[in-house]
Amino acid sequence: MSVSLAVFLVFVAGTFGITYWAAKRSSGASAYFAAGRKIAAWQNGFAVAGDFMSAASFLGLIGLIALQGLDGIFYAVGGFVAFVTILLLMAEPLRNLGKYTIGDVLAYRLSPRLVRALATFSTLTIATFYMIAQMVGAGALVNLLLADSGITYNMGVVGVGALMMIYVVFGGMLATTWVQIVKAMLLSACGVMLTVLVLERFQFHLIDFFAAASQIAYHQKEHLVVRDFLQPGLHYHLPHGPVDLLSLSLMFVFGTAGMPHVLVKFYTVPDAKTARHSVVWAMFVIGGFCVLATVLGLAAAVIIGPDSILARGGTNMAGPRLAQAVGGDLVLAFVSAVAFATILAVVAGLMISASTSFAHDFWTNVIHHGRERTAGESVLVARAAALAIGGASVLIATRLGPGSNVLILATFGMVVAASANFPVLALSIYWRRFNTAGAVAGLTVGLLGSLALILAGPNFMGVDAAHASGGHHLIQAEPWFPYENVGIVSVPLGFLAAVIASLLTKEPAAEAKFDELMVRANTGLGAERAAAP
């Protein structure tokens, strides 16, 4: 297994190289937070795709499809369609309006201090959920691959935490973007390679492959069952399945369009046109990857089988184990190292958006009324915040352990984004009557509402059998809220709160500035351009 360790170390060294190169090239806030706004369309497209191809989508998605068949494929579709929303509604206005954060967009028309503080809070919540998911994925990978070298799950989590802080503290947005670009290419290449290896086993007869996927045998509550993985209903079945599926869909349509670490990428390009082209690039990379992921997930079910997946490595390791089954140990080491680099890159991107939000929105604009007291102070605060948030996520991830599916963990962050960030951002850009009271109500109700519903739902509440294997529910009681996916309630709740609070109050200043916002958002007049070379 020392080959795996060597491949891992080569990849980590590669990311260090990129970080060192970026650190030499960047100085100042615009460089640190927004890569100098000089990233090209195809580069940003790959970087956005890189953000999407996190531990959640590479490890979690394949595992979910391998265990739930078609019901897992809904996650692949959802991950892709989210970018249609971003393309049509968000990318260009955000590029024209934003400086570094979501708070900047909201501050155009609204009284900024409370709104910025709340936006920071929801950004940090989303980033933390997402980050914990990545850390769990990293720990599980290390556990599967390097256990023979004496490296445990906890050491993996702490190691990722430490590496991530190095990238963030020394590299900033430019380093993160380039690590994402390289990694998105490697991961796409891995997806293509694995798909070819899988289909080779079926002599490239797709019909035979899908025939195998239609009869998967595995144990369910100690009975051997045979299921068709191309039919819906393995996971989302009656009584709550249909509503849960709609709920999941709503979360995807609006969730990614409210994720701070994705939106922040549109501030790194020179103008709205580049932002638009970069979304289209991302849609092709992500879409291709998701289509391949449906094949790879089904292949893991066919070739390894759900029983074996659960017995060794768990749901998150279905992809790496498929790599081993079709390609041997070297392919396993390569794919795992790419997945590990993926996690490092996504975690670094998350850290940048979370710490930027804290430094720029909370520290500079809420506490110090929009003035930097000394040059470079906000960059310093961002780095300190990154250290604190990173430490907290490492602690939580070590307590959770490697069992929980990382995609499910990540959806918690996404539903907060869909319920709190998205309604407020969309209304701020598109509705003249929107005001500060609406933003405060939308952010508060969306954030607390989705968190409360997640806690009261079947992910956290449930009665476990006395000797049940696997994970245990945090709260041992019948769930108060029947659906796993809370978006069907929490997204309308966030929108309603924002609309009602706006209608109940009058804020002429906010309405008066809508003309300016419209002109800026649609023409790019007054937007910050690329840094001079």
Added chain:
Amino acid sequence: MGNAATNESVPGANENNWKAIANSKAFKDLIAIKKSFIVPAFAIFLLHYLALAVLAGYAPKLAATRVIGTVTIVYLFALSQFAVGWLIAALYLVAAARFDALTVDIIARACELPEAE
């Protein structure tokens, strides 16, 4: 207050001019043209996407109908989401080229506006 992004100097832009640009015919035309593409495109996309969840959740028998070999309707419909997404993206790129041309005109006129009216 606290709005660093508005501090940038914009040629010919001040309180009155933002309103003047917003009320100009050219700008209103731009918004109308954008709406006439984006609203229907987003609506079609959303209906098509939500139909996937409805098909799988409320018509599981129909969804599980085999079309080619063992491949089901719902799997093909799931793949159609990618095709529709890419199609909308391609159409949007074409439409947006026109938005860009109109925007160039608006910016050119904005720079000729007097400092205050």
